[in-house]
Amino acid sequence: MWSLQPQNMRKKIVAGNWKMNNDWQEANTLTTQVLDLLKDRGIAAEVVIAPPYVHLEKVVSMVSGTNGVSVAAQNCHQESSGAYTGEVSAAMLDSIGVQFVILGHSERREYFKESNELLAQKVNAVFDHGLTPIFCCGEPLSIRESNQQMEYVTHQLTASLFHLEPAQIRQSVIAYEPIWAIGTGKTASAEQAQEMHAGLRQHFEQKFGQEIANNIPILYGGSCKPSNAHELFAGPDVDGGLIGGASLNAEDFVAIVDSL
Numbered sequence: 001m002w003s004l005q006p007q008n009m010r011k012k013i014v015a016g017n018w019k020m021n022n023d024w025q026e027a028n029t030l031t032t033q034v035l036d037l038l039k040d041r042g043i044a045a046e047v048v049i050a051p052p053y054v055h056l057e058k059v060v061s062m063v064s065g066t067n068g069v070s071v072a073a074q075n076c077h078q079e080s081s082g083a084y085t086g087e088v089s090a091a092m093l094d095s096i097g098v099q100f101v102i103l104g105h106s107e108r109r110e111y112f113k114e115s116n117e118l119l120a121q122k123v124n125a126v127f128d129h130g131l132t133p134i135f136c137c138g139e140p141l142s143i144r145e146s147n148q149q150m151e152y153v154t155h156q157l158t159a160s161l162f163h164l165e166p167a168q169i170r171q172s173v174i175a176y177e178p179i180w181a182i183g184t185g186k187t188a189s190a191e192q193a194q195e196m197h198a199g200l201r202q203h204f205e206q207k208f209g210q211e212i213a214n215n216i217p218i219l220y221g222g223s224c225k226p227s228n229a230h231e232l233f234a235g236p237d238v239d240g241g242l243i244g245g246a247s248l249n250a251e252d253f254v255a256i257v258d259s260l
């Protein structure tokens with residue numbers, strides 16, 4: 001089940017999801033180091049940094065002027081404004097120069113009970129404000145063990161993304177992150193990743209047609225590190241990575257960017 005078009009038609013992306021890590025001093029140092037390391041390289045991928053909300057504005061200003069590097073938020077609220085104490089809207093993110101929003105991360109789904117239906121609303125909010133979703137999907141171990149992973153993950157996509165206009169799907173970024181591989185050190189094999197990515201692309205093709213399906217970047221996430229990134233990214237339907245733990249170390253993160 002391989003792609004019909006060469007993978008170089010698609011945008012390649014490596015995104016670093018810092019999660020709830022780094023105070024400002026650490027965030028400043030890490031961003032500076034990443035930018036320094038990227039400076040002397042011809043970057044083949046678009047690099048996205050996703051710090052916690054409080055650092056977004058400063059990190060946006062640090063990366064501005066560096067071609068191919070942009071900033072993502074790790075979440076947003078589905079409404080533009082209102083009485084939602086503690087929340088941040090896509091409109092606010094847009095107003096400070098954020099370009100991407102990670103949505104549907106398994107930690108948001110699990111700890112904050114975000115459903116496929118809620119995520120459909122968040123995806124709409126992100127598009128309403130001209131941002132790009134990095135939409136996460138992935139199965140828990142029990143689903144993988146019962147070999148239901150393709151049905152499970154394609155359902156996540158159908159429920160949260162299939163109401164979108166083709167032009168919006170064309171702009172979306174997908175991140176396949178098997179939950180059993182996140183932060184566990186247990187990576188999906190390159191074959192498992194490629195098989196899922198090809199299946200997801202085929203799922204998009206059935207609804208939105210081949211041209212759009214062939215152009216959606218599908219990233220892999222889950223214990224991706226310098227030692228396995230090259231092999232994982234070799235799959236023709238694997239267009240980069242969403243990196244958690246390894247994105248907290250500048251050299252590791254840039255080594256992963258270099259693996260594309």
Ligand code: PGA
Pocket residue numbers: 017177181182183184185221222223224242243244245246
């Ligand atoms: P990990 O996290 O690289 O630490 O496994 C990936 C993610 O949760 O996005």
